[in-house]
Amino acid sequence: MSGVLVLVETVNGTVRKASLELLTLARRLGEPAALVCGPADEALLKVLGEYGATHVYAVENPDLEEFLVAPKAEALAAVVRRTAPAAVLVTADHEGTEVAARAAVRLDSGIITDAVDVVAGEGGPLVTQSVFAGSWATQSQVVRGTPVITVRPNAVPPEAAPVEPVVETVTVDVGAGDRGSRIAQRTPKTGTGRPDLADASVVVAGGRGMGSAEAFALLERLADSLGGAVAASRAATDLGWYDHDFQIGQTGKTVAPQLYLASGISGAVQHRAGMRGSRTVVAINKDPKAPMFRFADFGVVGDAHAVLPALIDEVERRKG
Amino acid sequence: TLDRAGVEGRLSELDEYAVEQALSLVENGLSATVTFVTMGPARAVDGLRKALAMGGDDGVHISDEALHGSDALATSLVLARAVERTGFDLVICGMSSTDAEMSVVPAMVADRLGVPQVTFASALTVDDGSVTIRRDGDTAVEEVVATLPAVVSVTDQTGEVRYPSFKAIMAGKKKPVTTWTLADLGVEPALVGAAGAATAVRSAAPQPPRQAGVVVVDDGGAAAQIADFLVAQRLL
């Protein structure tokens, strides 16, 4: 069976959930192989093996850490040239997309971005994309080269399928032209301690209807009970109630969690553009005519200030 | 020289930010000419004229019937050849929030040109041989540096876009716009357009509208009802 190469992303040495999703998807297409940028330590190998990576290619080259995008693209292209996989899967975030784009040029291979689903098909993987703000779904195939596919986080839940991976350390030559951009300075934002919006399987979002910055503390408590992230509408971020980083929508982030809980958000089209892909939507709004109810699986006409505290208690109680 | 590569025919709102940044770099002392580049059918010239009304020196319009149906690989090939031909130190592109392809084209153009790209800039400065951008990430604010020549994409956070005056619009109409075909760029027609596409759409279908859900009016018990729903959906 041919391999399917997954570009693995790590955060502080831990494999991102989105990468485990790619390994899960890869099993539909062939034998998952993982490309790790950096050394593959015991802990990393254990996780990759647990999620089905039969091969792990560890590219140990300091250029991959020091310089942005291009060295990783070269590493990806080099491993593809050597192992001729049936497809390459990369997470559809900023860096992943750019690495995939450059690798596609180097391999002269077709690229399909922002997939919401990938299945095996005759003549290569069939890739589903959600287009025109989610109103249409298309299925496409790469017809030249090695299919390079970027996949949205949360396309599938990660599923374990333990194997013992074969590990190989790979050396890659990074040319001077690929050492052109780097991070000169990094000022960390205070971490929230919550999952990244892109990875979160639960997103608890608030809008103008929350009434104040203080009321967002309720959303944070609910998010923490559910193990989720907190987000906001543009009205709420413009009012300074929550940071712009957490804005969902056309000019903010796009999320596709298992659960999107919208509280005090009317449901404007620009907001929906960022959360349409959510599997289940719960809406709390005091206006029965709020458009959000038309997109909600479960809606509550009520005051967020009454419903949220009670909901936090219910969730805590049921978790036992 | 300072260039801007656009992919769409008209000047999109997000490309206006790229035009604005190019012009303000020059106004703030950078010694450079600004050339606007676009690939698209005849009407794409309107986008160039809009940009030239805002400022800049000249425009390049790449137009060729064989380009119809071009994918990102082909588009990036054509833009890279055009930018090579004009000569460049910096290529500035818009970001895109809705068109997935836009997020790959700048990186592809940069790869073909053999130069770095720095993307999603919320601010940028150019000095002696390098471009520095500010990027607002989820976990940090980063200062990213690239050696020139380079490709940059800018976001809607870079600042207000100017409105051209009537006089500026008239002046823009007089600025030179060159039209290039694939032959001018030495690009094989077989590599681009529908014929050269490396991807194919197999099917397209409208998504079924979301099934209408349950809406309850809170009488004090709504929280428990939400919790029941979450349990039923295995979300709790």
Ligand SMILES: Cc1cc2nc3c(=O)[nH]c(=O)nc-3n(C[C@H](O)[C@H](O)[C@H](O)COP(=O)(O)OP(=O)(O)OC[C@H]3O[C@@H](n4cnc5c(N)ncnc54)[C@H](O)[C@@H]3O)c2cc1C
């Ligand atoms: C170019 C452009 C881009 C945009 N991009 C985005 C974007 O990325 N993201 C985004 O979100 N918006 C975006 N917008 C703005 C968008 O059009 C809406 O204005 C915005 O989403 C409204 O936010 P909201 O729902 O929080 O506020 P509102 O529309 O004011 O809705 C507040 C809701 O709260 C309800 N409410 C009030 N009090 C309570 C209470 N006590 N309990 C429960 N409910 C209550 C009200 O009934 C109302 O439905 C964009 C607009 C433009 C023009």
Ligand SMILES: Nc1ncnc2c1ncn2[C@@H]1O[C@H](COP(=O)(O)O)[C@@H](O)[C@H]1O
């Ligand atoms: N006659 C043309 N000349 C130049 N570019 C074109 C032409 N027709 C389409 N394009 C470009 O080719 C790409 C694919 O467009 P389309 O053929 O409309 O799918 C877009 O970037 C168009 O702007």
